[in-house]
Amino acid sequence: MTRRxxxxxxxxxxxxxxxxxxxxxxxxxxxDLDFDEIGCYDIDKFPCTTGAVRNGRYAGGKTNRAYADxxxxxxxxxxxxxxxxxxxRFYVTTAICTPSRYSLLTGQYASRSPEFCKKNxxxxxxxxxxxxxxxxxxxxxxxxxxxxxxxxxxxxxxHCGMAGGYQLKGIDPGADPWDSAxxxxxxxxxxxxxxxxxERAGWDYAESLYFQNKEGLGLPRAMQxxxxxxxxxxxxxxxxxxxxxxxxxxxxxxxxxxxYTAAWLRDDPRFTPSGILDKAPPVMPPREDIFRxxxxxxxxxxxxxxxxxxxxxxxxxxxxxxxGQADNTLVVFASDHQSRGKDTCFESSRxxxxxxxxxxxxxxxxxxxxxxxxxxxxxxxxxxxxxVSSQVDGASFAAMLKGAAKPEVWRKSLxxxxxxxxxxxxxxxxxxxxxxxxxVWRRIEEDAAEALKTGRKxxxxxxxxxxxxxxxxxxxxxxxxxxxxxxxxxxDQLYHLPTDVFEQDNLAGDPSYxxxxxxxxxxxxxxxxxxxxxxxxxxxx
Numbered sequence: 001m002t003r004r005x006x007x008x009x010x011x012x013x014x015x016x017x018x019x020x021x022x023x024x025x026x027x028x029x030x031x032d033l034d035f036d037e038i039g040c041y042d043i044d045k046f047p048c049t050t051g052a053v054r055n056g057r058y059a060g061g062k063t064n065r066a067y068a069d070x071x072x073x074x075x076x077x078x079x080x081x082x083x084x085x086x087x088x089r090f091y092v093t094t095a096i097c098t099p100s101r102y103s104l105l106t107g108q109y110a111s112r113s114p115e116f117c118k119k120n121x122x123x124x125x126x127x128x129x130x131x132x133x134x135x136x137x138x139x140x141x142x143x144x145x146x147x148x149x150x151x152x153x154x155x156x157x158x159h160c161g162m163a164g165g166y167q168l169k170g171i172d173p174g175a176d177p178w179d180s181a182x183x184x185x186x187x188x189x190x191x192x193x194x195x196x197x198x199e200r201a202g203w204d205y206a207e208s209l210y211f212q213n214k215e216g217l218g219l220p221r222a223m224q225x226x227x228x229x230x231x232x233x234x235x236x237x238x239x240x241x242x243x244x245x246x247x248x249x250x251x252x253x254x255x256x257x258x259x260y261t262a263a264w265l266r267d268d269p270r271f272t273p274s275g276i277l278d279k280a281p282p283v284m285p286p287r288e289d290i291f292r293x294x295x296x297x298x299x300x301x302x303x304x305x306x307x308x309x310x311x312x313x314x315x316x317x318x319x320x321x322x323x324g325q326a327d328n329t330l331v332v333f334a335s336d337h338q339s340r341g342k343d344t345c346f347e348s349s350r351x352x353x354x355x356x357x358x359x360x361x362x363x364x365x366x367x368x369x370x371x372x373x374x375x376x377x378x379x380x381x382x383x384x385x386x387x388v389s390s391q392v393d394g395a396s397f398a399a400m401l402k403g404a405a406k407p408e409v410w411r412k413s414l415x416x417x418x419x420x421x422x423x424x425x426x427x428x429x430x431x432x433x434x435x436x437x438x439x440v441w442r443r444i445e446e447d448a449a450e451a452l453k454t455g456r457k458x459x460x461x462x463x464x465x466x467x468x469x470x471x472x473x474x475x476x477x478x479x480x481x482x483x484x485x486x487x488x489x490x491x492d493q494l495y496h497l498p499t500d501v502f503e504q505d506n507l508a509g510d511p512s513y514x515x516x517x518x519x520x521x522x523x524x525x526x527x528x529x530x531x532x533x534x535x536x537x538x539x540x541x
């Protein structure tokens with residue numbers, strides 16, 4: 001089946017009598033958010049650190065990444081699931097920030113990025129890192145939705161290339177943020193980056209922007225903070241604009257980008273990448289009120305950021321209600337990937353996804369089909385009545401979103417790709433192939449030998465890079481991958497997801513599962529065939 005055939009097969013059934021056309025669309029894309037960081041998923045059944053620890057499926061020793069109090073106060077996000085649809089098998093095809101965003105914005109696997117292919121010529125084996133940028137002028141959700149007649153807006157973390165001014169240069173991290181000359185410099189830098197993203201990516205509206213992670217912006221250390229009120233204010237101002245056309249609003253958050261900590265809520269709410277505000281935007285409840293609500297509910301204050309994120313969602317929902325647009329607006333809440341297993345092909349790629357559209361989605365719906373971020377562009381264009389390019393790898397699931405059963409013809413498996421790892425995941429099974437080049441394997445083996453000799457943790461991951469994080473000694477492999485997944489380094493891995501959602505039991509070496517192993521390996525070959533790069537024995541140059 002060709003990409004064009006797959007992309008078109010689901011969309012043909014999407015428009016149904018009685019369902020309103022052309023809804024407004026709001027996509028809220030959280031950063032590193034796990035299943036145990038909102039309230040509407042069963043953490044014993046969905047892959048996450050707290051669930052693994054609670055169920056005795058974590059063998060990595062002591063960890064502070066599990067929540068001692070697993071309760072999350074997220075009534076607005078929970079209401080999206082209750083009043084709309086909850087997906088159980090939604091994936092991002094690459095579980096790191098930039099590739100996840102590239103695939104979301106283009107509907108393509110990240111390895112197709114033109115900027116990535118410049119550095120990794122087609123026909124060679126390529127390790128996918130944070131380098132799959134959107135090319136200037138490349139078709140993406142902003143341009144495609146605009147062509148379909150939508151007003152387009154973006155608020156939040158970009159982190160998908162193009163802005164050469166990603167980082168403010170020459171600023172002392174300890175500089176006084178209140179210095180007036182410094183504030184002028186920050187303001188000029190921000191406006192230039194804002195214009196760059198708006199003009200080169202195609203957004204009609206681009207406000208309250210983080211060009212990348214807060215720590216990488218080059219701001220004084222005191223200003224390197226999350227500011228969800230500022231993001232909510234940018235989103236609400238866009239929603240309240242008077243317009244005839246429907247709108248598409250993309251809201252990629254900066255939170256959590258690690259496990260929750262209540263300290264974020266004690267930062268100055270006037271600090272933003274655009275400079276210092278006169279006062280915090282009054283679009284969300286005061287941060288102090290979050291601690292009051294948690295105390296009343298008897299919930300650990302460490303979980304406060306969950307309610308902070310939820311208050312942002314609440315501000316968006318409130319603005320839709322107040323402007324009379326709620327009934328015909330599709331609001332989606334998802335994550336760019338999980339933190340557990342980040343930069344692997346484990347179930348870090350499987351993420352929360354809930355959506356509400358009162359006029360289009362039956363309340364309390366469930367979807368268990370294999371769906372992914374590459375499907376969002378064709379799905380949104382399907383709902384908008386727009387044309388989908390033949391270069392898109394994903395397919396529309398608009399019909400399933402609106403309550404239809406999974407189409408008779410739907411994907412049998414989905415490709416996951418990152419680093420020197422590729423995987424095929426099906427309804428029941430996942431096969432992971434680790435195929436670093438020999439030079440990388442040598443670095444991995446040398447590091448393993450040194451770890452065995454000295455008693456320290458292993459530091460070199462499957463990309464051949466030693467963990468660069470300040471906490472590498474405790475973390476070991478970047479993002480604690482070896483602590484979470486004991487078979488991380490196994491060349492071939494096979495997991496039965498219904499009985500091993502935490503991926504602790506590698507069945508690839510069990511002769512009784514050879515048929516499943518062979519089948520998934522063949523599916524991986526088929527998934528890789530149309531992509532530009534080679535991958536060991538699965539696709540030769």
